[in-house]
Amino acid sequence: MTGKRSNSIWYVSLAVIWFVILWFGLTSGSFEIGSGDLWNILQYKLGFAELKLDDLSVSVLTQIRIPRVILAAIVGASLSIAGAGLQGLFRNPLADPGLIGVSTGASAFAAFAIVLGIPALFSVSWLNMFALNVFTFIGALTVMFLAIMIAHSRGNTLLTTLLLTGIALNALGASITGLLTFLSEDEQLRNISFWMLGSLGGANWTTTLVLTIINIPVIILLLTRGKVLNALSLGEENAGYLGVNVRREKSIIIILSSLLVSTCVSLTGVIGFVGLVVPHVIRLLKGGDNKFILFNSIIVGSGFLILADTISRTIIIPQELPIGIITSLAGAPLFLYIIIKNKQKAGV
């Protein structure tokens, strides 16, 4: 519990940075929309002013940019809080939302669907559009339940076994994806690498709404687990003495976290490093209280991903860079810095 004053400074700066990023995200892109235009549309929608913009600007903003920014915010928040949950549960700051193999498994399913041309099998157009997402989501859930089942022993989830299972499933998923890449044609290869590197290019109101409806309640449920994660940081036995139903809580945290990752992966592909780095940085800056880490992961994670997505679609206009490249490019050096810093701290 850090001082009240330093916490209010933290939240105020966080809010300022977050809204600057939001403004940056809404006004940047291949189509010019200025701050004035943004203000005008906001006033118009609230009924305070006449619309001064042409229809194209309005539809770019409301049909493309706003849903995309919301999608980025929810994906960033989901991956970060999932990472925070798993890092707390495994008592390992290196735990990543993809730890138990969900992302890699989902990618393997996506590659499978792409190479076999499964989306084209559906004649109904909306099914055709979402077949790949649905198929990937099923893949992610399959891997999740497989991992949990393997690590299950007499009503208890063995975390070490789950970790090892995750390593094996990750390797299996990666090799299947590799094999499929080898067998795929050029166009398919492009689609597969889309999944591997992630992109929010598929954002529209439908995907954003689907993600909102599923993920927001899951995020709220995970937020209530701060006390439990703090107790679990003393070990499973001590958590039990503190009144925690350890077996039930472990399953809840694993399922909620994996569910968040599954929905994100199936809509945007694999976006690396966010879930690993965001909670880690918060812990480094503000201490190990999991209640605080979970809540702040939402704010920092959403801001970070809006920023990364904005960079990914503006850095090489008119093309888009996969967002996974940006997050890893920013995340990996930061992570190396943390490792080196921790090494210095440990090596007295």
Place this chain on the structure above:
Amino acid sequence: MIRLDNISLQLNRKTLLQDISTSFIPGEHTVILGPNGAGKSTLLRVAALGIQPTGGTISYPSVDISSQAQLSKIRTFLTQQSMFNSELTVRELVFMGRYPYYHRTPDATDIEIVENALQRFSIKHLSEQKLQFLSGGELQRTHLARVYAQLFTDEQISSIRNKFLFMDEPVNNLDIKHQEELITLATELTENGVGVVSVLHDINMALHTADKLILLKKGLLAGELSPTEITENILEDLYELPFEQTGDLIFSPKRIRSKIYQFF
């Protein structure tokens, strides 16, 4: 009163505890004595329901023992130190002792109990310190403050009556002054109606603080007696080492003492 009836524990076909029946009474300090590997810690954890026994029954007063939430309000456990989240602060750790009592945010009672506990174990000045920067002794006192805070239902000392405190080698890492404070704590708690059950390695400390001794050897109950009933022969049987009484209630292993004398 906590009653253990014919408790057995098998793990991987190895018998750790066999057919143990005993009871722990509020207001009494029970100390479990025995050689390494006798199953002292295991018995402590089974009695606190941290491990389910494979045979026998355990009964607690007026709680559903299948509910961790209910149990956590009447018994608390000081484990031997192990891995933990060292980024937490001292105050955050002590607040964990109040987890069984509050849902989202601690109320005024919880805060008062935590502040009292910080004061009681002289760690108030370390409140905002991260655990990773504490010495072994300071960390042990922080954990003691946590389990102490967990005993209270409300800020009244009377609210700890009929509760139980389990301690696994609590004097580890404590210097002589804090060891004495721990003994004072055990006495103070039993006087206020708490049942204290602990595993100690120091025989003489056990004899001076315990109301009852449970002797454990190879997973079997080797005796249940009061400290005044202890003799050289009983200890010799228990530890398979010759003992001699050197004071009113002071026992020392013979061989080691003669070795020490050689140095002088």
